[in-house]
Amino acid sequence: MIAGAPRLAAVGDEAAYKIHARLEGVTRVYPPRAGHAEVHALGPISFDLRAGEFFSVVGPSGCGKSTLLDVLAGLAVPSAGTVEFEGKPVHGEVPDGVGVVFQEDASFPWLTVEDNVAFGLRRAGVDAAESKRRVDFAVAFMGLRDFSRAYPSQLSGGMRQRVCIARTLVMQPRLILLDEPFGALDQQTRLLMGDELLRLWRETSATVLLITHALDEANLLSDRIGVMSARPGRFLDIVETGWPRDRDSRLAERADFGAVTSRLWSYLRGESLRALGQGTAAR
Amino acid sequence: MSKAGWIRTLLLVGAVGALELACRTGAIAPTMVTAPSKMVTTLIKTLQSDEIGMHLRHTLSAVAIAMSIAIVGGFVIGFVLNWVPFLRRAFSPFLAAYYAIPHFAFYPLLIVIFGLGPVPLIVLATLFAMVAMILATMAGLDRVPRVLLKTARIHRLSLIEEIWRVRLPAAAPHILSGLKLAVAYSFIGVIAGEFILSTSGIGHEIAFAYDNFDNPRMYALILFVLGIVTLFNMAVFAWERRMLRRRGA
Numbered sequence: 001m002i003a004g005a006p007r008l009a010a011v012g013d014e015a016a017y018k019i020h021a022r023l024e025g026v027t028r029v030y031p032p033r034a035g036h037a038e039v040h041a042l043g044p045i046s047f048d049l050r051a052g053e054f055f056s057v058v059g060p061s062g063c064g065k066s067t068l069l070d071v072l073a074g075l076a077v078p079s080a081g082t083v084e085f086e087g088k089p090v091h092g093e094v095p096d097g098v099g100v101v102f103q104e105d106a107s108f109p110w111l112t113v114e115d116n117v118a119f120g121l122r123r124a125g126v127d128a129a130e131s132k133r134r135v136d137f138a139v140a141f142m143g144l145r146d147f148s149r150a151y152p153s154q155l156s157g158g159m160r161q162r163v164c165i166a167r168t169l170v171m172q173p174r175l176i177l178l179d180e181p182f183g184a185l186d187q188q189t190r191l192l193m194g195d196e197l198l199r200l201w202r203e204t205s206a207t208v209l210l211i212t213h214a215l216d217e218a219n220l221l222s223d224r225i226g227v228m229s230a231r232p233g234r235f236l237d238i239v240e241t242g243w244p245r246d247r248d249s250r251l252a253e254r255a256d257f258g259a260v261t262s263r264l265w266s267y268l269r270g271e272s273l274r275a276l277g278q279g280t281a282a283r
Numbered sequence: 284m285s286k287a288g289w290i291r292t293l294l295l296v297g298a299v300g301a302l303e304l305a306c307r308t309g310a311i312a313p314t315m316v317t318a319p320s321k322m323v324t325t326l327i328k329t330l331q332s333d334e335i336g337m338h339l340r341h342t343l344s345a346v347a348i349a350m351s352i353a354i355v356g357g358f359v360i361g362f363v364l365n366w367v368p369f370l371r372r373a374f375s376p377f378l379a380a381y382y383a384i385p386h387f388a389f390y391p392l393l394i395v396i397f398g399l400g401p402v403p404l405i406v407l408a409t410l411f412a413m414v415a416m417i418l419a420t421m422a423g424l425d426r427v428p429r430v431l432l433k434t435a436r437i438h439r440l441s442l443i444e445e446i447w448r449v450r451l452p453a454a455a456p457h458i459l460s461g462l463k464l465a466v467a468y469s470f471i472g473v474i475a476g477e478f479i480l481s482t483s484g485i486g487h488e489i490a491f492a493y494d495n496f497d498n499p500r501m502y503a504l505i506l507f508v509l510g511i512v513t514l515f516n517m518a519v520f521a522w523e524r525r526m527l528r529r530r531g532a
Contacts, residue, residue, distance in 0.1 A: 075436060093439075100437045104430040109530045110452045119448075120438035153530055171438075 018051040020175060020207045021072060026081035027232070028067050040232040042067045044081060047226065047235060049175070049209060054201055056210045056218035058264060059228025060275035065211045068233065069179050072209065073100050085175065099173030103180040107152040107160045107167075114139065114148045117166045124171065131170075138166040142196070158189040162196075169200065176201075178210045182217070190214070194221055195248045202245060215264045220251050225260075227267045230275040236267050317499045326503035335488070342473055342484040343511075345401050349408035350469040354462055356409075357416025361461075364417065365424040381414045390476055399482060408472025412465040419461020423454030456530070459523050466519055470512050 027043035042064035049055055059065050070076035071083055074094040083090040085098065094100075107116050117138055121131045139148050142162040152160050161181055168176060178197075182190040194217060201208050212218050218225045225239045241260055243251060251257060284292070299319050305311045306318035317325075329335055364371045386407065393403035427450050435445040451458075477486025485508055492501035 073437070075433060094437050096439075098437075100433075102430050102433065104428065106428075106430045106434045108431065108449070108452070110455070119434075123438055123440055123444065151530060 019048045020051040020053075020086065021049040022082075022084040023047055023068075023072065024082050024084075026068075026071055026078045026083060028064065028071060028076065029079040042071070042233050043078075045234050046081075047238065049207055050224075052205055052207055053223045054198075054208045054210070054221055055224050055226065056212055056222040057226045057228060058212060058215055058218045058268065059233055060230050060268060060272040061213065062275055063228045063231050063271070064233030065213075065228060066179055068228075069100070069177050069209070069211050073098055073177050075100075097174040098177065099168035099171055099175070100177045100179070101161070101164050101168055101181045103183040105152070105157065105160050105164075105184075107155075107163045109152050112149050112151055113144055113155070113163055113166075116152070116163050117170055119167055120171050134170040134172075138169040141169065141200070142166040158185050158193065161185065161193070165197075165200070169204070172204070173206055175207045175209070176204075178208065180211050180213065183213070190217065191249045197221060198248060215261050215268070216252065219257065219260045219264065220247075220249060225264060227264060228271075230271045236271070239263060314496075314498065317502045321499055322502045322506045325499040326507055329500060329503050329507075338483055338485050338488050341401065342477065342486065345404050345473045345484070346408065346469050348401075349405045349412060349473060350466055352405075352409045353412035353416055353465045353469060357413040357461065357465060358420050358458065360413070361417040361420025362424065365421045371421070378414060378418060386411050386472075387475060387479065390479055394480065399480070404473050404476040404481065404484075407476045408469045411472040412468035415464035415468055416461045419457050419464065420454070423457025423461070424450060426457065427453040456527060459526070463516075463519055463523065466515065467512075470515070474508060 024046050025044045026046070028041045030039040030041055032038045045068065057065050057068060067076065071078050072085075072090070074083075074090045074092060077092045085095045088095065108119065111119065114135055118131055118135045121134065126134070139145055142165060144159065144162055144166060147155060147159065152163065155163070161184075165181070181197075182193050185193065197208070197210075198221060200206075210218070210221060219241060222241055223243070225241065227236045227239060228234065229236050239260065302311075302316065303319050306313070306316060306321075364374060390403065390407055393406050397403040397406065431449050431453055432445070435449045440448065473484070474486040477484035478490045481487045485504060489501055489504045489508070492498075492504060
């Protein structure tokens with residue numbers, strides 16, 4: 001199996017980077033519940049997230065991608081292993097400097113776009129003037145200026161997702177975790193949102209970890225892509241794309257673009273079939 | 284006015300006009316129903332008498348007390364039951380079967396316990412109204428999207444902040460519909476209780492007129508109750524709409 005093969009070259013690489021977050025031997029096992037056997041959802045997984053990189057995680061459905069994100073964000077506690085963010089252990093609490101965007105619409109329907117974006121600033125103790133400056137910037141950055149006083153019900157799904165990204169952005173996170181943020185959007189909107197995400201990543205110099213099931217999207221956006229196996233999810237390989245930092249969706253026109261996607265698929269085809277088999281067996 | 288508004292108005296005016304016509308031509312005997320115009324004139328005369336103010340005061344104060352206890356108590360109980368799963372599991376069968384009970388059958392018992400006066404009426408109306416508020420509060424809190432609670436955790440909100448800034452606003456539409464039911468049920472509880480047995484109140488006056496074959500006065504008072512309840516409901520609806528309009532609900 002590929003997962004077992006040690007990647008000696010990686011050890012040398014890592015020394016050249018600052019490590020931003022580290023997972024060591026992380027597993028997550030859901031205890032048995034009425035009518036359900038114990039579920040081994042994740043791991044053991046060990047990997048380092050380099051400071052400032054764009055890292056994507058792809059894998060078959062149900063492989064524990066979201067669990068990985070929850071553990072890294074401190075939203076879930078690992079059953080075994082340790083998680084570190086900026087050298088400090090993460091355990092069941094979201095560390096300062098981590099922002100998360102989910103697939104589901106997480107905008108607050110009772111707040112205007114502006115108030116949604118400003119939501120976390122009061123708790124963080126940011127003063128009014130600075131708060132307004134940051135909100136104005138984030139709203140403009142996400143192209144929501146004309147809608148700053150609108151309510152989420154008046155916006156499209158893509159725009160609501162931008163509100164959630166802007167709400168994360170104002171907190172000036174150093175690590176941004178995205179759990180299939182464009183999963184509910186149509187293909188064109190996805191591509192444009194991907195470009196905006198790249199722009200945001202470049203301009204904030206934050207570290208980004210993106211969970212996605214779209215191989216093209218992972219390829220286009222990432223410096224490195226972690227390919228996960230079927231449940232219990234572990235990394236089969238971590239693929240380095242080598243794309244320039246200054247990139248956008250036109251990258252897909254490059255001749256070598258398809259080769260990376262093909263490589264991801266060659267790993268995942270078998271795993272996806274296995275995951276599908278698990279699904280049918282469970283039913 | 285909208286098309287639906289026109290149809291609604293036309294229907295109402297037509298129905299009242301038809302009733303007026305049927306009463307005046309004698310198609311409907313005055314011992315059955317009095318003409319709407321007579322209801323209105325009798326009502327005006329009734330409202331000018333001194334004692335009606337006292338009856339109105341008794342009814343409305345009983346409704347106000349029952350409504351307040353039902354709304355505040357129902358909200359608190361609903362919140363606690365939602366928060367403590369084992370309590371909820373213990374009580375949910377009772378709550379589910381609650382509105383199958385004929386509450387008014389217990390009214391005589393309440394009179395035996397509390398004596399004839401406002402207290403048994405308030406207790407009856409509160410019991411009738413509170414469970415609607417409990418159920419609505421629980422339903423609202425159940426339906427708070429998990430992703431919003433996750434968002435609260437990411438912003439590292441304290442428990443109080445999470446409840447105040449996320450849980451309650453997210454549950455507000457359901458809680459508000461429970462509040463509307465509690466208002467309506469309080470009116471029903473008090474007026475129906477007065478109708479069955481009491482010494483004062485609008486319900487009592489209607490029953491008194493009924494027992495004395497005083498049809499014009501009975502219909503005038505029924506019209507009066509309809510008017511009050513409609514006005515009150517319209518006020519609550521307007522308030523609700525103002526709160527919810529911007530949420531696109």
